[in-house]
Amino acid sequence: MNISELSDNKGVFIMQYIRIDEINKHADEEVQIKGWVTHIRSSGKLIFIEIRDGSERVQCVVYKGDVTPEIFETADGLTIETSLMISGSVRKDTRSKLGYEIGVKSIQVVHQPKDEFPISPKEHGVAFLHEQRHLWIRSSRQVAILRIRATIVKAARDFLDRNGFILFDTPILTPTSCEGTSTLFETPYFSRSAYLTQSGQLYDEAGAMALGRVYSFGPTFRAEKSKTRRHLTEFWMVEPEAAFFDLDMDMKLAEEFVAYIVSEVLKNNTYELETLERNIVKLETIETPFPRISYDEAIDILKSTGHEVIWGDDLGGDEETVISNRYDRPVLIHRYPVECKAFYMKSDPQRSNVSLCCDMLAPEGYGEIIGGGQREDDYETLLNKIKHHKLDPEPFQWYLDLRRYGSVPHAGFGLGIERTVAWLCGLNHVRETIPFPRLMDRIHP
RNA sequence: UCCGGUGUAACUCAAUGGCAGAGUGAGCGGCUGUUAACCGCUAAGUUGUAGGUUCGAGUCCUACCACCGGAGCCA
Numbered sequence: 001m002n003i004s005e006l007s008d009n010k011g012v013f014i015m016q017y018i019r020i021d022e023i024n025k026h027a028d029e030e031v032q033i034k035g036w037v038t039h040i041r042s043s044g045k046l047i048f049i050e051i052r053d054g055s056e057r058v059q060c061v062v063y064k065g066d067v068t069p070e071i072f073e074t075a076d077g078l079t080i081e082t083s084l085m086i087s088g089s090v091r092k093d094t095r096s097k098l099g100y101e102i103g104v105k106s107i108q109v110v111h112q113p114k115d116e117f118p119i120s121p122k123e124h125g126v127a128f129l130h131e132q133r134h135l136w137i138r139s140s141r142q143v144a145i146l147r148i149r150a151t152i153v154k155a156a157r158d159f160l161d162r163n164g165f166i167l168f169d170t171p172i173l174t175p176t177s178c179e180g181t182s183t184l185f186e187t188p189y190f191s192r193s194a195y196l197t198q199s200g201q202l203y204d205e206a207g208a209m210a211l212g213r214v215y216s217f218g219p220t221f222r223a224e225k226s227k228t229r230r231h232l233t234e235f236w237m238v239e240p241e242a243a244f245f246d247l248d249m250d251m252k253l254a255e256e257f258v259a260y261i262v263s264e265v266l267k268n269n270t271y272e273l274e275t276l277e278r279n280i281v282k283l284e285t286i287e288t289p290f291p292r293i294s295y296d297e298a299i300d301i302l303k304s305t306g307h308e309v310i311w312g313d314d315l316g317g318d319e320e321t322v323i324s325n326r327y328d329r330p331v332l333i334h335r336y337p338v339e340c341k342a343f344y345m346k347s348d349p350q351r352s353n354v355s356l357c358c359d360m361l362a363p364e365g366y367g368e369i370i371g372g373g374q375r376e377d378d379y380e381t382l383l384n385k386i387k388h389h390k391l392d393p394e395p396f397q398w399y400l401d402l403r404r405y406g407s408v409p410h411a412g413f414g415l416g417i418e419r420t421v422a423w424l425c426g427l428n429h430v431r432e433t434i435p436f437p438r439l440m441d442r443i444h445p
Numbered sequence: 446u447c448c449g450g451u452g453u454a455a456c457u458c459a460a461u462g463g464c465a466g467a468g469u470g471a472g473c474g475g476c477u478g479u480u481a482a483c484c485g486c487u488a489a490g491u492u493g494u495a496g497g498u499u500c501g502a503g504u505c506c507u508a509c510c511a512c513c514g515g516a517g518c519c520a
Contacts, residue, residue, distance in 0.1 A: 042479085043478070045477050047479095118456080125512095127451095127452095127512050128457090222520085225446055226517085228517095367519095368519080418520080
């Protein structure tokens with residue numbers, strides 16, 4: 001929606017200024033924009049000021065002969081990240097990247113920076129930029145990434161909403177581990193301890209028995225001391241869960257879901273993908289169906305390409321890349337050995353040593369973006385699996401209850417938002433995919 | 446947690462154990478079409494911290510701190 005097009009009889013105030021991204025509707029008009037200085041070039045009697053307002057950037061031109069000496073002096077004294085309001089006339093100009101520029105009539109400074117802005121057209125290292133993350137997000141690349149992230153989140157929610165999934169908020173503070181595998185962040189909780197959630201899934205299963213189809217969407221936390229380009233300690237997951245779904249339906253859902261997200265990004269973020277210099281040909285090929293291979297087949301492929309793997313091993317990052325590089329779209333790998341997977345995964349009735357689970361590997365080496373599968377729905381079997389994983393059944397009584405009262409086959413998966421953003425934006429590290437990344441060695445700012 | 450690496454001007458980096466340097470950015474000056482503009486000038490340092498070796502340490506040694514890359518674990 002375009003807020004400046006709304007009329008006041010709809011109860012919305014009319015903006016007195018325009019957003020830069022709607023400048024093409026105001027050719028040859030007098031407009032005002034409000035924003036920040038990103039760049040200044042001066043040429044004696046001519047000053048070029050580049051302004052951003054979060055929506056776009058535009059070049060504003062101040063010619064000494066067109067303005068009062070006071071305004072020219074103001075323009076001459078501007079520094080990077082000065083916030084200001086500029087009024088002037090919009091004119092078409094091929095010399096401007098946007099196709100339009102503003103011939104400045106007046107400038108009103110809102111705030112002049114107290115010091116030199118740390119980020120300027122010079123080389124910066126990754127450590128420095130992260131230390132300045134609160135300022136770094138103002139730069140055009142970061143803005144593009146965060147806009148694409150917003151599209152991905154919206155597309156994920158739209159798809160699920162449209163397909164009968166109900167948003168179901170699961171707790172952040174939990175009494176115990178969901179899976180008992182990963183390391184959890186512990187926090188004081190009155191007279192006892194609580195743990196930050198590592199997944200909403202178990203609660204989603206309860207939701208699916210109540211609402212049929214649900215999804216949780218929120219932050220999750222892993223205290224694993226992982227130091228790689230694919231890991232954050234705090235990351236966001238969207239986790240759909242559906243009653244009466246089996247593994248095949250789950251995989252179908254996952255591939256349609258991901259294909260929709262990709263298509264929405266291609267449709268809505270052409271400009272951002274261009275800013276990021278993303279090769280969109282590699283995204284345009286993402287159409288369903290996605291290839292599906294079993295874990296057995298994956299092992300055969302790895303063996304035949306000279307990799308030393310034995311049946312029963314989980315697939316590491318390198319192995320995943322070997323598999324995913326064979327395809328031009330995401331690939332689903334299903335039926336892993338039960339020992340590789342969490343206790344709640346249902347075993348294949350045809351083959352008890354593999355789980356009815358699936359992972360989705362993104363192309364171009366971006367790794368696992370989805371993990372999911374069909375859940376164990378039999379009370380006794382689940383109880384035995386909890387014990388087999390050396391977990392205390394007591395805190396899982398409520399979860400076991402779901403198998404005591406009208407248990408049904410059900411399945412779901414979790415999609416990692418940051419890995420999806422990294423993949424679609426073509427980034428080599430997930431730390432740029434979230435406004436304020438939390439890593440093992442970085443919790444500031 | 447393990448393996449490897451880095452720490453010098455605001456930023457990115459040089460400097461054989463022997464005078465602390467460059468580029469970029471910033472400031473000042475010049476220029477009416479620039480777009481990481483260009484040209485000239487200027488300022489800018491407790492070499493991560495603590496200790497040690499040495500006539501002398503940015504450089505060698507020890508410890509610590511911070512960060513970077515990778516592995517394992519996982520999304």
